[in-house]
Amino acid sequence: MYSTRYLGRQPIVDANQQLVAYELLFRSSQANVARVDDDVMATTAVIRHAFVDLGVGEVLGDRLGFINVSETLLMDDLLDVLPCDKVVLEILETVQVTPPLLARLAELRQKGFRLAMDDVVELDADRRALLPLVDIVKIDLVALSLLQLRQLVADLASFPGILLAEKVDTVEQFELCRELGIQWFQGYFFARPTVLSTRQANASQHAMLSLLGLLMSDADNEELAQALKMAPDVVLMLMKLSSTASVATRRPVASVSEAIMLLGRAKIKRWSMLLLFASHATDVQPQRNPLLELAATRGRIMELLAEACYPQRPDVRDSAFMIGMLSLVDVLVQQPMAEVIASLPIEDSLKEAVLEGRHVLGELLRVTLSLEDDAVPHPAGYDPEVLLRVETQALDWVNGMWQ
CATH class of the missing domain: 3.20.20.450 (EAL domain)
Incomplete structure (x- = not known):
């Protein structure tokens, strides 16, 4: 892995x-x-x-x-x-x-x-x-x-x-x-x-090839964002690469879609091809990576929770997946969480959500983490049926993406 x-x-x-x-x-x-x-x-x-x-x-x-x-x-x-x-x-x-x-x-x-x-x-x-x-x-x-x-x-x-x-x-x-x-x-x-x-999780070649296929077929940005959500390590790559562009524009990135827009489709396509060259990938069959699946599941749970709990806050929904994924970034890249987060071109409020559990997204992250451990009680004020539905839908989504 x-x-x-x-x-x-x-x-x-x-x-x-x-x-x-x-x-x-x-x-x-x-x-x-x-x-x-x-x-x-x-x-x-x-x-x-x-x-x-x-x-x-x-x-x-x-x-x-x-x-x-x-x-x-x-x-x-x-x-x-x-x-x-x-x-x-x-x-x-x-x-x-x-x-x-x-x-x-x-x-x-x-x-x-x-x-x-x-x-x-x-x-x-x-x-x-x-x-x-x-x-x-x-x-x-x-x-x-x-x-x-x-x-x-x-x-x-x-x-x-x-x-x-x-x-x-x-x-x-x-x-x-x-x-x-x-x-x-x-x-x-x-x-x-x-x-x-540096020691890092291996990228999913299946996800990379799927992304490249979408880019070649001129899929829209929403389709690209959905494909990227099954490759959290590639999302992190885009965040790192967009840091150069964000310095020039003084514009932090708040979501996967914004990273796509900031970098541009042509550059993402070339980076995808380069990553496949670099790993000299020859196996196009899906290779499931439990760590990357967990990061994708967290992100999807965060996204669904944001939709259910804050339907009038599209900004929360747009950033929710990224926060769920970033909550595992220290494990993905084998580096201290604070160092990795500090290097990314994201808004201070998003950094505080990941590192300190602050703001709306920090609260949703605590709820998400509680779903992974039966010994941790769910925060008060959340309907257990809603939480069960969200968790089930997220797991189905991840499995469906692999199929």
Whole structure:
């Protein structure tokens, strides 16, 4: 039901050894080595772990993140899910330079992405074709003699962007590169990569595929919201992703529907596809996850209680499902509740409902939790028949969604 997600991270510094960025690296275990069998899967896993599982704030802070990108992903709209102001796309040295690729790189730059050439050892015809489109050139010190390094830097004298020396292992290499005018540095002399990890509930592949199917068929937002309610972990993902958009609009999110509107259907579709790539899902059969079902059941009970008890308060109903789901968020993501809730772009009253049981939604949450434990008395003022009906309807709804 759970799996541990790993992410490598190596600092990139300037000439004063001040941190300017991190390179984000694929890791499949706590062992600090990369075992990559599929470039697309590796990159999508890095994106998922950095921007969903761990969160961009924890991984990057206010620094840039370098991500290796293969030719397949460079040409794919999946890259549009990334915040262009936080990411540098590294063009692997294996990428074939073609007119369509050059046009795509120009498009990515137009969208605001920074581009870097990885592992440069000479300016052959392909590297020269890429040079006007990139912002950063990464020079591979290991593959170059001192004479070759001096010649390469001289050849790049008119390049207006940043030169970055990678695989800097000694103080002598650092001082030489700095004397040659190289501005940024990466290597074991400064820091070896570290491995970040987080343990989270596995997503329901069935729910993800159902959501993707709805997106492809242009289902309306209400249908999307209903499908998302069967994948509480994906709802949490949307909440995390919408934090960037909510900062720009200064608009907190109060419901699943609002998160859909804030992010937009195109971005949700791409994130759904990326998550399926990252988990290299091949099994399309329903895989029931008891924890995710409990989160969905809580949310549905909250929603039905809001409809029954506060029929004149659509705002309560709209937020009720999210509060029920968030009441299990610490278990879903294996992190302290207060930390997770504080990182989400939701209104203060909703945070107080989850953390302190305050306001109308906090009261409905207490009622919902009492239905799960026969030893806990139901709060006074609620009709037992209504509570039984609501609980039965919620369980039927969850079972029906799986069927």
